Structures are given as C-alpha cells and as structure tokens.
Amino acid sequence: MDVPSEDVVAIAKADGAERRGRFARIALFLRQVINELKKVVTPTRKELVSYTGVVLAFVVIMMALVFGLDTLFGFLVQYVFGNGVNPG
Structure with missing residues (x-):
C-alpha cells in the first residue's frame, strides 16, 4: 500500500x-x-525487455483467442442460417 x-x-x-x-x-x-x-523508478533495460516480451506474448495470445472465437461463431452462424442463397 x-x-x-x-x-x-x-x-x-x-x-x-x-x-x-x-x-x-x-x-x-x-x-x-x-x-x-x-x-x-525507471526499469532497467533487462526489466524493460522482459516486460515488453510479456506484453507482446499476451497480445498475441489474445489475438489468437479472438480470431478463434470469431471463426467459430462465423461457422456457427453459417451452419444455422445457411449461406444466404435461396434454392431456385
């Protein structure tokens, strides 16, 4: 505190x-x-590199998670509602 x-x-x-x-x-x-x-207190160069690596890794993981969920929900919507083409 x-x-x-x-x-x-x-x-x-x-x-x-x-x-x-x-x-x-x-x-x-x-x-x-x-x-x-x-x-x-200003971080040392080693700490700065370490913190930067952790942040970049977290961002990449979150991007992969969002991409995966977006793809999954896209497939689910496509399955439920079809591809939008009316059979002729």
Missing part, C-alpha cells in the same frame, strides 16, 4: 481545516503529483 509522505499529509490537513479556493486545490494537487512522480 502506498503511504503519502508526511509533508503532503500535513499540508492536506492544514488546507482541509479551512475552505480551500480553486487555485489552492489545484496547487495542492500539483504538489501531490510532483511528490508521487519523485517515487517513480
């Missing part, structure tokens, strides 16, 4: 005690965004 930094909590409590104006709320939000962005 992510715990906010103490200074952000103190600022939020102090600001919460009084009614904040629109610009004060925007400033508080921006301070919180900057504090959260400082916590971001």
Whole structure:
C-alpha cells in the first residue's frame, strides 16, 4: 500500500481545516503529483525487455483467442442460417 509522505499529509490537513479556493486545490494537487512522480523508478533495460516480451506474448495470445472465437461463431452462424442463397 502506498503511504503519502508526511509533508503532503500535513499540508492536506492544514488546507482541509479551512475552505480551500480553486487555485489552492489545484496547487495542492500539483504538489501531490510532483511528490508521487519523485517515487517513480525507471526499469532497467533487462526489466524493460522482459516486460515488453510479456506484453507482446499476451497480445498475441489474445489475438489468437479472438480470431478463434470469431471463426467459430462465423461457422456457427453459417451452419444455422445457411449461406444466404435461396434454392431456385
């Protein structure tokens, strides 16, 4: 669970005690965004390659699943409703 930094909590409590104006709320939000962005860790090249491989594999699997279901349902519709040609 992510715990906010103490200074952000103190600022939020102090600001919460009084009614904040629109610009004060925007400033508080921006301070919180900057504090959260400082916590971001850039992955190493090895991790990045690994994560990319996992995502690409997942996408390929999902594409195959959707293609298979689409083909199956196409055949089922063709079987149930025929090919659309009226016998003459």
